[in-house]
Amino acid sequence: MIEIKNISFSFGKDKIISDLNLEIEEGKTYCIMGKSGVGKTTLMKLIAGLLKPEKGEILGTEKLKKSFIFQENRLLPGLSVYENIKFVTADEEKITNALQDTSLLSEKNKMIDELSGGMARRVAIARATAFDGDIFFIDEPLYGLDVKTSQGILELIKNTVKNKTAIIITHSPDEAFYLSDKIIFLKNMPVCETETVDTSIFKSADEIKTHLLA
Numbered sequence: 001m002i003e004i005k006n007i008s009f010s011f012g013k014d015k016i017i018s019d020l021n022l023e024i025e026e027g028k029t030y031c032i033m034g035k036s037g038v039g040k041t042t043l044m045k046l047i048a049g050l051l052k053p054e055k056g057e058i059l060g061t062e063k064l065k066k067s068f069i070f071q072e073n074r075l076l077p078g079l080s081v082y083e084n085i086k087f088v089t090a091d092e093e094k095i096t097n098a099l100q101d102t103s104l105l106s107e108k109n110k111m112i113d114e115l116s117g118g119m120a121r122r123v124a125i126a127r128a129t130a131f132d133g134d135i136f137f138i139d140e141p142l143y144g145l146d147v148k149t150s151q152g153i154l155e156l157i158k159n160t161v162k163n164k165t166a167i168i169i170t171h172s173p174d175e176a177f178y179l180s181d182k183i184i185f186l187k188n189m190p191v192c193e194t195e196t197v198d199t200s201i202f203k204s205a206d207e208i209k210t211h212l213l214a
Contacts, residue, residue: 001026002047002165007056008190009046016042018190019056029158029166030196031176033212034186040169041071041139043191047167048137064165067133069157071140071169073124075112081123082108088131098130102156118149122156129160136166141175154178173208185212 002024009017016039024030024047032040045051047058048066075084081104085095099105102122107115115123121144128136141157142150157168158179170176176183177199185195202208 002058002060004047005057005059007046007053007058009042009051009053011042015190017046017053018192020191020194022184022194022196024060024165024167025182026165027163028181029161029164029168029179030182030184031168031170031180031199032184032186033170033173033176033208034191036171038186038189039191040186043186044137044139044167044169061135064134065132067128067131067136069124069128069136069138069141071143073120075120075123075127077112080109080111081115081126084112084123085127085130088127091130094130094132098126101129101159102126117144117146118153121145121149121153125153125156125160134165136161136164136168138166138168140169140171141179142172173205173212176208177202177205183208 004020004022006019006021007017008019032043034040042051046053047061049061076087082095085098089095096105099108102125104122104126107119112120138157142153145153154175168179180199183197183199185197187193
């Protein structure tokens with residue numbers, strides 16, 4: 001269990017989060033949703049430890065190994081697919097498994113600047129999988145991808161985070177409906193309260209959209 005206790009955070013004079021309390025269950029996939037600019041990425045970075053709260057504490061992440069899939073793939077230019085994955089682990093078995101799971105084994109010697117957007121996204125996912133985190137932080141999983149590529153990437157992410165704790169930022173009700181066990185809805189900024197809902201209560205992505213708009 002990750003416990004977020006009375007955290008606050010500001011950028012300069014702008015208060016983003018104020019006295020927020022939240023719990024994250026182990027082994028569940030959470031999608032964070034809310035309007036643009038409400039603080040979704042800030043909250044995820046705080047939970048991940050990339051930012052420090054100015055007040056309050058976050059418990060339960062101290063010993064967790066963290067895998068990241070950022071909105072931008074953040075691959076290393078000038079290196080191959082294989083070398084990008086090897087950068088996070090020297091375990092050849094993990095590298096091979098990650099390449100196989102993402103259908104990249106035959107492409108492992110391709111250079112990063114030769115890849116399509118969908119293939120580059122798969123490399124980012126393979127790298128996070130090979131690192132083998134206890135918890136995954138994923139910002140906008142389909143960022144920059146076309147519709148044809150998107151469904152395969154969603155399926156890959158769902159399989160990757162199965163039985164792991166995952167926190168995913170998305171604007172898409174379809175992504176949230178497909179990927180998450182629970183959805184954290186952020187209220188108005190500064191975020192001082194959230195609503196956490198079991199995704200199973202929604203019969204469709206349209207119901208999530210209606211709830212989000214409400």
